[in-house]
Amino acid sequence: MPVAPNSSGLPKREVNRGAWTTQEDRKLAQVIEVHGPRRWKAVAAKAGLSRCGKSCRLRWLNYLRPNIKRGDISVQEEDLILRLHKLLGNRWSLIAGRLPGRTDNEIKNYWNSHLSKKIKHKQHRGGRSTHMQQDSALCTDGATMGRGCAAQREANGMTNCVNFTQDDSTGKDPMNLEWMSRFLEMDESWLDFL
DNA sequence: AATTTGCCCAACCGCAGACTC
DNA sequence: GGAGTCTGCGGTTGGGCAAAT
Incomplete structure (x- = not known):
């Protein structure tokens, strides 16, 4: 055989x-x-x-790979992950591309083990006003939404305003976390249209 | 001290798109 | 244009470890 x-x-x-x-x-x-x-x-x-x-x-x-950062995800990075996830859904490689030194696998694991629980916990305590809760309203289940939700947004042209590429995932990207964080604050406005 | 339970994370799997011939 | 191969992605699994019982 x-x-x-x-x-x-x-x-x-x-x-x-x-x-x-x-x-x-x-x-x-x-x-x-x-x-x-x-x-x-x-x-x-x-x-x-x-x-x-x-x-x-x-x-x-x-x-x-050189320049890999392992563990100790900072509060700033965590916040950025939450915001990017809200915009992009489970597009881990794109999210990782905005976090120098972080890998998609690490972010995916971090999301599944920490952040998804945080969100559930927060939701459980009532209220749907924070961006984390908006996230779960947009994509009801982070585990199953996957390409579908983000692809839907792409189809709607929503990622045009955020032209993400992965070329800078090695950390050479001059953009820093603070800049991205501020950008996302501004970009959240389009969520009102959903 | 031994066993069970739960969590974390590295690695694997299947799929889809890109590339090559 | 089509078949075969390669690459990249996201979902899932399973081993190792620590905490709980």
Whole structure:
């Protein structure tokens, strides 16, 4: 009975899974240093790792990439996440793109473990006037809204006023959190139209 | 001290769009 | 234009750990 290939094309049995070892990290970092962070399948092969390309990419983006900030999300960052989520929905990569050094995975985890609970808790205590509550009114369930809600807004041309790209996700973006925070304050006005 | 429960986060999976031939 | 491959994204899972019992 042949082993069914996974999405990377490699037989499941031959692919290493689970936590990365420091040795694997080192090998991956070395290859990326030489060949750059692209052609992930080739990177995995060159590094001699029994990992699929996707796994290598994820490891690089979420852990090995330079300028990564880990843990200790500040109050300012948290506020920014809340505001951006209100505008963009579960578009974690876009939100992460506005938070230098933060990854989409980290923000997604932070949202799911901290902020979504905060919002629920706040909602439970009554009142629907804060922007956090508006958020849940816009997108009833953060976990299921996903691309749909944000895509809907894109279809309505609502993201035109906020031209987000991910090119600056490495932290080179000159825009700082304070600027973005102030911008979002202004931008909230369009929510009244919803 | 042992077991259970709940939380956090790294990693995986499936899908869709972009790219290449 | 179409098929195959690659890349990026968001949702979900499961292992490890700490707190609670």
